[in-house]
Amino acid sequence: MKPAPFSYHRLQTVAELVGLKARLGDAAVILAGGQSLVPMLTLRLSRPEHVIDVNDIVEMDHILPEQDGLRIGALVRHQHVAESAVVATHLPLLRRMAGGIGNYAVRQRGTIGGSLVLADPAAHMPLAALLFDARLVLRSARGVRTAAYRDLYRSPLNCALDAGEVVVSVCFPRQPEAMRAVAEMFHVTAGSFPALICAVRLVADAQGGLAGLTIVVAAGAVRPPVMEGMFDDLRGVRPDAALRGEVVRRVVAHMGGLIGQDAAGRYLLSVLEGRMAMCLAGAAGDTKEGAGA
């Protein structure tokens, strides 16, 4: 199949984009990297009247270290994140996850803003944004606002932007010194979406006990859950093998309730059990990036 006809708009500035989006509303889709949108148009899963090409909007293509964190423009390509020395310094895990997206050619085009708005439940960037509690900077004709991605991401493929809103950039909060983040990505075939991603963000206190633990798991086409409060009773405990075993048990039980216990679900849970243990060991150990991909 081929895409259905549409009107094409190529814009140069965010101001133009906000104005046109306000005028066209839901009749228009925004074309950034197009690595997911164009297949959807080709399969005619989407038949918009208007396509707004934002690839020329250079003001959305930047990676800036700021006082309170790392700001990444919505148009920044995955390969740019994967090769960025700034990202490597501030959020090495984000850099590694960007390098695991799709394949080399796809990473040259695909953008962080597009991936976050699409909110594919198996995708890398949404999971990273959930793990680090990133905030999106949103512009519309009504002005600018920021919103936590955890609040916007309601369900798979549903990033709840308000009418006429566009994502301009994403801000990853500055991380404490004693933070270690590790992720495991389980691919069945190279280049495909991973069947499973699990990610751990661990903050240690001065005595080496747990000061904070966040775990996000993408598996089974559900909105990746952010697991945080369920570890509150473990604060101050050293993340030794026994404690890590307890965390793995809780995570596997929680995910089991979400993705079901049929044959596919049981298989994913068995993989999760092993990978989760690797992530936690990496986050509790000395390596900043932990175990391999």
Add this chain to the structure above:
Amino acid sequence: MIISLTVNGEVRDVAVEPHYLLSDVLRDRLDLTATHVGCEQGICGACTVLVDGQPARACLLFAVQMEGHAVTTLEGGAPSVELRALRAAFHTHHAQQCGFCTPGILMTFAAYLRDHPDCDEAGVRAVLGGNLCRCTGYGPIVRAIMAASAALREVADV
């Protein structure tokens, strides 16, 4: 609408509709049939071309987007040193079976070897994951790419 496309260093004016894919315009309007079309969903990599020097799926781009950008296909008038090395190595190592996936692989690695002169086999295999070979002859392809990489390093050392 009529757009101006810069393909292989040449400016070509061509009448298109906005929903025409770059892969179709290259093949059907400009007769540049080295760009193969397999899945048309960005999976197989057969249609990979260079856009401003970086690999991209031609089936995931609209031709109209390419105004103001440089597109390079396998027919490219003056092949890069990487492409010449890859062609020679593919010949030597019998890395081409039916040939359907070959153009996409050559374009992908012409860019990859240029940007990663010290690449190792694990890196090459990871990148090759973006190009499907239905003959499943990946062994010779990997060997050819590694040989091309080594040959390029030798040239660079002289």
